[in-house]
Amino acid sequence: MAVVGEGFGPTIALDGARKVRGNLTQARIRWMVLAMLMGFGLVGGRLVQLGMVVPDSTIEGQARDVITATRPPILDRNGLEMAVDIRVPSLFAEPRRIIDVEEAVQKLRTVLPDLDEAWLRNRLTGDKGFVWVQRELSPVIQDRVMRLGIPGIDFITESKRFYPGMNEASHILGSTNIDNQGIAGIEAHMDGENVALLQDLGLARGNALAPVELSVDMRVQHVMHEQLIDALERYKAVAAAGVMMDIHTGEIIALASLPDFDPNQPASALVKDSFNRITAGIFEPGSIFKTVTMAGALDSGAVSVSDQFDARFGIRFGRFTIDDFHGKHRILSLPEVYKYSSNIGTIRIMQAMGKEDYRAFLTRMGFDKRVPFELPEMRLPTVPKDFSEVGAATASFGHGLSVSPLHMVAAYAAFANGGNLVPPTLYKRDIADTEPFYQRVLQPSTSDALRYLMRLNALEGSGSQMNKAAQGYRVGGKTGTAEKVVDGRYSASKVTNFFASAFPLDNPRYAMVIMVDEPKAENPQSGTTAGWNAGTVTGRIVQRVAPMLGIAPDFSEVLDQNLVPPALR
Template identity: 45%
Template sequence: MLFRRKTGTKAGADVEERPVAGRVEGARKTSGKRAQNRIMIVMAGVCVVYAVIAGRLVEYGLRDELTVSSIARGDALLASRPDLLDRNGNVLATDIRTVSLYAEPHKVTDPDEVIEKLTTVLPDLDARSVYRKLTSNSRFQWLSRQLTPRQQSEILALGLPGVGFRPEKRRFYPGGPTASHIVGIVNIDNKGIAGMEKYVDDQGLAALAEAGMTIEQNLEPVELSIDLRVQHIVRNELAAAMQRYRAIAAGAVVLNVKTGEVLAMSSLPDYDPNIPAQALEKDRMNRMSAGTYEMGSTFKAFTTAMALDSGLVGMNDTFDATRPLRIAGHTINDFHGKHRVLTVPEIFIYSSNIATARMADMVGIEQHREFLTRIGLLSRLTTELPEVKTPVQPNEWKKINSITISFGHGVATTPLQTAVAAAALMNGGKLIPPTFLPRTEDEANAVAVQVVKPQTSDQMRELMEMNVAKGSGRRAEVEGYRVGGKTGTAEKVVNGRYSSNVRFNAFLSAFPIDDPEYVVLVIVDEPKPAEGQHSATAGMNAAPTVKAIIRRSASILGVRPTFGDDSTALLESY
């Protein structure tokens, strides 16, 4: 039994042994597959990691080389501004790439060392201000904006921890000061703060930038109405006039009388928009639109037009200028009086204060004020340029005010709106708001307002041409072109009184006067007699400056010269 039991047991063991061995073999196969899967998973994970690393390396390789900051850049800093172009496509303002220096204070280990090394490259750096920034609890601080490539390279060579660069855009003005008062400037954050730069921002660009909706891609350029070639001529002649007549300032505008487009406008002293701080210096204001002046005898053109347009005065009417006119304790006299009765053309040519005052008195105070308002001389000018000043007039118009205003004293207005009002006298009587953007004649007619009769405009063109041919505007005559104009020599107020030795001169002109296309107005502030001369009236300085501008720019503006009998052009070269 015992044997059998053993034998049974042994036999039983043999019977049971075969299934156990099978299970072990299956377990080995299962375990091997699991190990193999784990290895595959690990290998796949390693591949993914290296793929991510490779992708990031490719990304960094393609990234702008200026992006060396660990802080993500803000779109507002890189937001593009549209280029500003003249009417011929010449670039007036554009964006260029630059970098600015920043610090991450929590990464700076030794502020003193950082300051010491940075000042070797940036000697103007304010050490105290920088130290406060480097020891602050903030995670980002600007240290210096808009560095040059050389400065960036030298700072990189210092190997300063916690200091880096962020790409920005800087505004660049290829023409420098040539059209600075029109183009304007931007601040350190590339936001427009003056001129057409500010106008562009006010059209929605600034709001988009603040909302973070700007893009880095280039925007469509903004074309202006100015012609850079004419603008250069105007500025060049003004600079020459300031030197020749030792004036403290000068300005000019060239205006299309049929569209209201400003082709050129300059005011000296000006500034270089690439150096924005210059704009804050004394006397660099835009005198043409942001300065108001008593325009002197140029106002006689508007008084004469008012009288003719009223129907109360005709071209053949006469007024007594024999003796000075006394009113309210004041004496009105003529500069070079003829001391006789004058016709309307003679009043204009000889620039008689006495006879002009009598014409204004005939029209009346209320009608006088209404006419100047109608023609745009007493209201703030409407145009794209932000720098526009409101004219100054008496709170209450009395007879003495109307009398003095008739010949240009008692109302201060901007030279630009004086030119705009004069254009209305030349173009058939339509007042067209000025623009610094391109405009067609049809578009101009849609916004034009008829302010004087076409007949009055014809008569004023005739008078303006007479004044250049026979009167005080003779020095504005240009061979080959028919020029009309009116001088204005205004005494400036010094210590509360008008001074006969301190003048603000102007010459208001239009050409070709038979069918005017352009108005040219030049102002010269406090001129002195030129060498060899004894007088500093407008006819001696402002008129010759107008002549020089027209002579050099007429062909550029497309105005054809008059041909003589021998079929040769009378155009002068410059």
């Protein structure tokens, strides 16, 4: 019972009520704060949980950014596009969103009738979030599919590689797979050894990448490719190949090998014999290897350009005798050994050097290892580790060992450039960047003598047919006709022909090797040896590309006379 006084209210009861209401308010505030804290805690925990979840950024196991990535354009040395990316729509489905699978199958096949019905039905059935239906379609097909209005069917835009030159540079460029990843040629090299460099530069796939500039001149490439096609038809050959190299920088100006393929259709690269014969083929080089023998012997000092050698009789090794194809059967000077392509004389020159020193010289020239080069399609040469007497003899004129045409063009570049072995490259580089890679393999005087011998062979020897086609451009080189091994024996009817050259020899800039495999005589008046086919192909190529490369014709005999060594003047 409350106690009250006159004129006063029930103060005791009033204070108690206020106290109760205050306690209740505080309790409510505490519960509200606790509820808010619990709410924020739940939200925060969920955010942490979501932050720890790695979202699925793959498409059927393939990263989305890889599929939609772009590749840098590839340009030739003059800025002409050799490979570019185009954006194409690709059709995919989300099976869990498809309402009526049978209806979707029937509608899609009205636009894409080549799709197998059972395969498509199985593809669209299930609860997957993404499946490919068909990739790299045209915008017209995309529009027709979208008009069907099928739920769960959509397109993603991805990159597709396009090669404007088609087959012309296929063995240089290689190709990409359907995910736009390099699988051969320079495309594979860009995705392999250069990926770390691209990351260091911050040029991740998917961004606009700087163009890749190659050393190739597509004008020269077009001429070489065209002339090799002509050689296949003209000489009824089974294959042909060629490579041209800047002798001072090692830049590959042109490289072609037939049969080839269309990189826009990568499956065409699987056709039989469409491999790159310049890098992935090794062959007995035949007589173009005689220049190597001359180089080693002259540089060692074992012989001089004015020496003479007995080529009257064949050289016997046990029950075998090695003779000349068109023997003079007399004493020959060293230049005559070269221009008449005497096997006997070449063996005598090698023997003057000694087979051990000769084998060591082949190592110095890099013939027993792979040429350092960007293309992944490479093959190791086969050169015996040690030479027997007969093994050294046959090797001196290019038999009993196998090397690639890339080995030979690098060697001929060294023969012409003053004696420096330069590693070839498919990327642009200048002399200043190249000189640190120079490897001195010959004295400059040896290089001078070899230039004279190559030009002499063009003027008076087996290269005369070539010289007629390239008159005025001072080309010199050596023919090589190598009999192919059939059923374990050399066949006289099946040969691989080579012509290795350099030009212009008064001021050399380029080396080239041309190969024609199993040629037939063009007409009854011609033959099947290298001078008639690989040599004439070389002449026709030089005649057309020399002006493109800034080389003017000059018919002055003084230029040739200046190449003659002082000892022979």
